[in-house]
Amino acid sequence: MIELHHYPSTASTIPHILLEELGVPFELRLVDRLRESHLSPEFLRLNPNGEFPVLIDGDLVLYETAAICLHLCDTHPEAALAPPVGTPGRAQFYKWLIWCSSTLQASLLAWFYPWRWVDVDNPMGAVQVRQNAQVRVEKLLVQLDSHLARNRGPWFLGEDYSALDPYVLTLCRWTRDFPERPARTFTHIRPYLQRVLERPAVQRVFRREDTPPPYI
Ligand SMILES: N[C@@H](CCC(=O)N[C@@H](CS)C(=O)NCC(=O)O)C(=O)O
Numbered sequence: 110m111i112e113l114h115h116y117p118s119t120a121s122t123i124p125h126i127l128l129e130e131l132g133v134p135f136e137l138r139l140v141d142r143l144r145e146s147h148l149s150p151e152f153l154r155l156n157p158n159g160e161f162p163v164l165i166d167g168d169l170v171l172y173e174t175a176a177i178c179l180h181l182c183d184t185h186p187e188a189a190l191a192p193p194v195g196t197p198g199r200a201q202f203y204k205w206l207i208w209c210s211s212t213l214q215a216s217l218l219a220w221f222y223p224w225r226w227v228d229v230d231n232p233m234g235a236v237q238v239r240q241n242a243q244v245r246v247e248k249l250l251v252q253l254d255s256h257l258a259r260n261r262g263p264w265f266l267g268e269d270y271s272a273l274d275p276y277v278l279t280l281c282r283w284t285r286d287f288p289e290r291p292a293r294t295f296t297h298i299r300p301y302l303q304r305v306l307e308r309p310a311v312q313r314v315f316r317r318e319d320t321p322p323p324y325i
Contacts, residue, residue: 111135114155114163116142117318118282120174120214121162125318126275127181129310131188137317175210178272190272202271209276213253216245217283247290250298253277257297263304270308278305282325293325 113128115121115137128135140147140161147159155163156172163170164177166184171177182191192198219226219242227234260266265273281292281302292298302325305311315324 112138112165114138114140114152114161114165116140116147116161118320119161120279122314122318123174123272123275123279124162124164124177124181126279126308126311126314127178127190127272129313130190130270130275130308131181131185133185173210174214174276175206178206178276182272189269192266192269192271198266202266202273205265205273206276209273209280213246213249213280216242216249217280220246220287221283243287243289246284246287250281250284250290250292250295253281253292254295254297257301262301265301274305274308275311278302278311278325285323285325291325299325 111128111133113121113124113135115125116139125137140152142161146152147156147161152163153159155165155170158172160172162174162177163172164180165171166180169180171180179191182188191202220239223235223238223242224232226238257265261268264270265277281298284291285293293302306324314320
């Protein structure tokens with residue numbers, strides 16, 4: 110059976126939602142972040158970066174959220190959580206998935222963990238990293254908002270729900286405590302997020318992860 114090593118309200122929520130969408134049996138394995146279990150030798154054998162999610166599917170041990178999403182799409186083609194291979198839609202799907210992972214998510218991590226980018230004795234440097242990360246994330250949210258304004262929806266790629274939808278929801282959710290312009294304040298992002306939030310699979314995951322409101 111598939112195992113997902115996770116911690117609530119983190120990047121692991123994305124494959125958790127996808128597994129619920131697929132309706133396949135899976136087991137959740139909580140990585141006890143508060144006890145730093147993600148830095149234990151056992152966990153580092155699964156992911157040497159000490160990060161979750163990690164998906165175990167038979168003999169396959171997979172980390173990196175975007176790779177896990179692609180693997181779940183590929184192994185469950187009947188669920189059509191990605192456009193068909195070789196089509197322009199699939200190319201756009203790849204572009205946005207990688208944009209989410211390497212651009213928006215990476216910038217958000219600089220906001221959440223600014224001290225990783227400065228010396229330990231440089232707290233003002235951390236403040237600056239966070240401020241700059243926020244400016245960058247805001248520009249990226251403008252891009253997301255324009256994309257959603259252009260496409261007719263209801264989902265990120267148009268008519269068909271895809272693995273991008275839980276990805277975008279989760280990353281937008283991480284901006285909820287921004288002092289200025291969190292994702293929910295953008296004209297086109299807000300109603301889109303509300304639609305994704307209403308998916309039964311998303312609701313089930315939020316219940317199982319004990320996610321407190323506000324969700325966005
Ligand atoms: N590039 C990785 C990043 C994963 C990541 O940063 N996970 C965070 C949670 S969102 C984590 O494990 N942090 C470990 C910590 O708390 O030190 C991915 O997309 O899977």
